[in-house]
Amino acid sequence: MAKIRDYAITVEAVAVASMVMEMPTHVTGDLLVAFVNKDTASNFTTPGGWTAGQTQTSAGAGGGVYYKRAASASETVTFALTSETCCGVVIAVQNVNGTTEADAVSGSAKSGADDSTLPLAGVGITPGHNNCLILHGLSTDSGGGFNALPPWVNLFAGDAAANSLAVSYTQQKTAAAITAPNHWGGVADDSRGFIIAIRDDGNGDYFDG
Numbered sequence: 001m002a003k004i005r006d007y008a009i010t011v012e013a014v015a016v017a018s019m020v021m022e023m024p025t026h027v028t029g030d031l032l033v034a035f036v037n038k039d040t041a042s043n044f045t046t047p048g049g050w051t052a053g054q055t056q057t058s059a060g061a062g063g064g065v066y067y068k069r070a071a072s073a074s075e076t077v078t079f080a081l082t083s084e085t086c087c088g089v090v091i092a093v094q095n096v097n098g099t100t101e102a103d104a105v106s107g108s109a110k111s112g113a114d115d116s117t118l119p120l121a122g123v124g125i126t127p128g129h130n131n132c133l134i135l136h137g138l139s140t141d142s143g144g145g146f147n148a149l150p151p152w153v154n155l156f157a158g159d160a161a162a163n164s165l166a167v168s169y170t171q172q173k174t175a176a177a178i179t180a181p182n183h184w185g186g187v188a189d190d191s192r193g194f195i196i197a198i199r200d201d202g203n204g205d206y207f208d209g
Contacts, residue, residue: 002104002133002200004155004169005030005094011087013160019079019086026092030070031104031198035137036079036088037063039163045080051101053109056139058190061163063139065109065194067101085160089167093133097199106132106197112180113192124179127172127197136180137194138166146185172197 006024019036026032036044041057044064055064068075070092077090096104106127125134138146143159148168157166172178180195 001131002096002198005092007091009089009156011160015083015085018081021077021090024092026070027073031093031096032068032070033091034066035167037139037163037165038084038086040084047077053196054111054194056111056192058141058192060141063192087160087165089156093198095201097201106199109196111194124177125195125197126177127175129199130175131200132172132197134170134172135196136168138183140164140189140191142189144185146183148181148183152181
């Protein structure tokens with residue numbers, strides 16, 4: 001089953017001109033997935049060699065999910081900025097189908113919005129294959145550090161003072177519709193949710209650990 005090998009967190013609480021991402025341990029063939037958030041209502045520029053799964057802006061923040069098939073064990077990525085605070089998570093996923101991004105992604109990435117209240121249900125997705133790893137990111141325009149509610153598992157819930165990002169995951173044994181997680185936080189603010197399903201390589205079963 002597709003599963004997380006490692007992940008790495010980047011937080012810049014002082015405005016910077018670029019976000020040089022901390023990188024997780026990875027090997028050739030892993031799918032690298034980056035969820036990013038910044039305190040400006042503009043989309044990120046897609047780094048070379050990466051694919052933009054979904055990008056959206058809210059009233060005061062920009063966010064998105066990007067991915068790339070690792071060609072080596074020493075990949076790097078930098079997201080260009082103007083001058084913003086920002087945060088992001090890069091996830092290395094192993095046991096992923098095929099050799100390209102298209103092989104790995106079980107259906108298109110989806111996004112959803114809420115400009116008024118939290119919890120945020122976001123948007124659902126219907127993976128086209130069994131044993132998918134489902135990743136979700138929530139980009140918001142406040143320093144809330146929102147948490148995904150069970151049964152989703154939080155990888156990161158933090159902020160860069162004026163903006164925040166929450167990243168969580170779950171597993172889907174059988175191809176069927178799945179709803180994005182609700183989130184809890186101490187405040188409510190405009191937010192955007194991004195969800196992606198990653199297809200497994202068919203080796204091992206759901207409980208392979």
